[in-house]
Amino acid sequence: MSDPVLDIAGATVLLGGREVLSDVDFRLRQGELVGLIGPNGAGKTTLLRTALGLVPVHRGSVVVGGRAPRQAQGALGYVPQRHEFAWDFPITVEGAVATGRTHLTGLLRRRTARDRDAVTGALDRVGMADLRTRPVGELSGGQRQRVLVARALALRPRVLLLDEPFTGIDAPTQELLSTLLTDLRDEGVAVLMTTHDLAAATSLCSRLCLLNRVVVADGEPAALADTDIWLRTFGLDRAGQLLKALGVTG
Amino acid sequence: MSAFLEALIAPWEYDFWRRALLVALMSGVVCGVIGSHVVLRGMAFIGDAVAHSVFPGIAVAFVLGLDLVLGGAVAGVVTALLIAVFTQNRRLKEDSVIGIFFAASFGLGIVILSTAPGYGGSLESFLFGSILGISDSDVLSVAVIGAAVLLCTGVFNSRFVATTLDREQARAVGLPVFGLDVALHVMVTLAIVISLQAVGNVLVLALLVTPAAAARLLTDRLGVMMLLAPLIGAGGSVLGLYLSYAFDLAAGGLIVLTLTAVFLLCWFFAPRHGLLTRPRRTAPATAAPAPAAVAEEMS
Numbered sequence: 058m059s060d061p062v063l064d065i066a067g068a069t070v071l072l073g074g075r076e077v078l079s080d081v082d083f084r085l086r087q088g089e090l091v092g093l094i095g096p097n098g099a100g101k102t103t104l105l106r107t108a109l110g111l112v113p114v115h116r117g118s119v120v121v122g123g124r125a126p127r128q129a130q131g132a133l134g135y136v137p138q139r140h141e142f143a144w145d146f147p148i149t150v151e152g153a154v155a156t157g158r159t160h161l162t163g164l165l166r167r168r169t170a171r172d173r174d175a176v177t178g179a180l181d182r183v184g185m186a187d188l189r190t191r192p193v194g195e196l197s198g199g200q201r202q203r204v205l206v207a208r209a210l211a212l213r214p215r216v217l218l219l220d221e222p223f224t225g226i227d228a229p230t231q232e233l234l235s236t237l238l239t240d241l242r243d244e245g246v247a248v249l250m251t252t253h254d255l256a257a258a259t260s261l262c263s264r265l266c267l268l269n270r271v272v273v274a275d276g277e278p279a280a281l282a283d284t285d286i287w288l289r290t291f292g293l294d295r296a297g298q299l300l301k302a303l304g305v306t307g
Numbered sequence: 308m309s310a311f312l313e314a315l316i317a318p319w320e321y322d323f324w325r326r327a328l329l330v331a332l333m334s335g336v337v338c339g340v341i342g343s344h345v346v347l348r349g350m351a352f353i354g355d356a357v358a359h360s361v362f363p364g365i366a367v368a369f370v371l372g373l374d375l376v377l378g379g380a381v382a383g384v385v386t387a388l389l390i391a392v393f394t395q396n397r398r399l400k401e402d403s404v405i406g407i408f409f410a411a412s413f414g415l416g417i418v419i420l421s422t423a424p425g426y427g428g429s430l431e432s433f434l435f436g437s438i439l440g441i442s443d444s445d446v447l448s449v450a451v452i453g454a455a456v457l458l459c460t461g462v463f464n465s466r467f468v469a470t471t472l473d474r475e476q477a478r479a480v481g482l483p484v485f486g487l488d489v490a491l492h493v494m495v496t497l498a499i500v501i502s503l504q505a506v507g508n509v510l511v512l513a514l515l516v517t518p519a520a521a522a523r524l525l526t527d528r529l530g531v532m533m534l535l536a537p538l539i540g541a542g543g544s545v546l547g548l549y550l551s552y553a554f555d556l557a558a559g560g561l562i563v564l565t566l567t568a569v570f571l572l573c574w575f576f577a578p579r580h581g582l583l584t585r586p587r588r589t590a591p592a593t594a595a596p597a598p599a600a601v602a603e604e605m606s
Contacts, residue, residue: 109479130481156469192527
């Protein structure tokens with residue numbers, strides 16, 4: 058098996074003095090598509106932000122492509138939740154996607170042909186090429202999600218981290234995203250996404266990581282057919298419905 | 308017609324009017340450009356705070372007989388930095404920190420100014436502007452500082468855009484978000500300082516916010532907005548000055564009222580976004596995405 062391109066080892070993360078992640082081990086290899094599952098407040102977004110180097114680890118280590126996350130920014134593509142983005146800003150779809158590469162452009166330089174190619178390629182992949190000149194404020198929820206994915210792809214990342222990409226989007230976008238993530242996986246990109254959509258996660262992902270402050274379980278979807286695991290991740294109330302939905306219990 | 312032309316040219320024959328028109332023009336341009344970022348980032352309150360916080364610096368410079376623009380710039384920058392640092396404490400929201408500092412610095416300014424004899428008159432000119440009392444060296448300071456602010460905007464523009472759009476992503480790709488915040492605060496401060504003499508401390512916010520807000524109503528493109536805002540700012544300021552010349556009324560107030568009139572016109576009549584001109588239906592007027600839109604409505 059290849060070396061992990063994202064290697065989180067024994068990571069404990071504190072937010073405001075509270076332990077949000079506790080001794081978390083998580084590895085992501087090239088060509089993997091992994092779903093990060095857990096209830097609200099389980100630390101899913103925090104785990105992504107830890108991988109990006111946006112929150113410091115109290116104990117443990119984070120290594121991306123052999124480096125600290127802050128030195129590996131070119132390797133990491135990040136698709137935050139949609140509400141992080143100022144959709145009322147007067148900018149076109151194309152302009153918004155191009156901001157994904159702003160940090161690569163020198164202060165006194167203009168965008169290069171390489172930048173333009175990367176933006177055009179990313180727009181094509183999410184099927185937004187014909188809406189490239191539209192102001193972002195006029196887009197639907199699904200189209201907005203595609204813009205955020207394209208912005209991350211414009212970096213041509215080796216690792217793609219997505220926070221709730223399937224929440225509140227239309228069926229065509231859901232389908233497009235599923236195909237796109239599978240394609241990226243096949244091209245050797247390491248993909249990690251948080252999601253509440255368990256059905257989509259089980260059918261799409263090669264591996265699921267169940268998180269609730271600690272890693273409760275981590276393996277292929279089929280190997281997680283143990284009621285106890287889901288009980289520990291989600292607590293008693295929710296687990297019953299979830300298991301039924303997944304067909305884990307008969 | 309020739310009478311109109313004469314009226315147009317008349318104020319330019321006086322040195323002090325010429326200086327006033329130049330400063331109004333330059334302030335309008337610089338505030339329009341940097342104001343676009345202020346409006347889009349929703350930091351109008353910070354602009355207000357900085358406007359008040361340059362006051363003690365100007366007061367000190369006035370009492371000690373130093374350059375007013377320089378004094379104001381130093382005080383404004385110090386306050387902008389203090390706000391940036393104190394807002395790192397998450398227990399306090401930014402607006403509280405800003406409120407504390409701008410009131411404090413305004414108080415400090417009044418106390419300092421009261422040490423100067425006959426301070427009532429100078430207080431009034433700080434608060435409401437004294438555009439007809441501008442010196443040649445003031446015009447030069449405004450031109451130099453204004454050019455520097457415009458140059459910096461050109462250099463940092465795409466980074467400001469990326470940071471305003473999505474701070475989380477900007478941090479993730481390693482843009483120096485805190486440094487960019489400080490740079491923007493400092494540039495806002497400088498734009499305000501050079502505009503103080505035109506409209507005064509109380510009204511300077513209008514020069515920063517009103518033209519940019521009007522421009523935002525006219526376009527969905529940042530590039531166009533950053534051209535329209537300085538155009539509105541400079542045009543409105545010069546028109547306000549002319550009205551002041553023609554009717555012999557307060558210049559600062561008329562500049563602000565002219566800008567406000569332009570804003571209201573845009574509010575009512577802007578293509579697509581105006582109150583009286585926007586399309587009846589609220590759905591985006593799109594051509595293609597029918598299936599997506601339908602599917603989303605159903606889900």
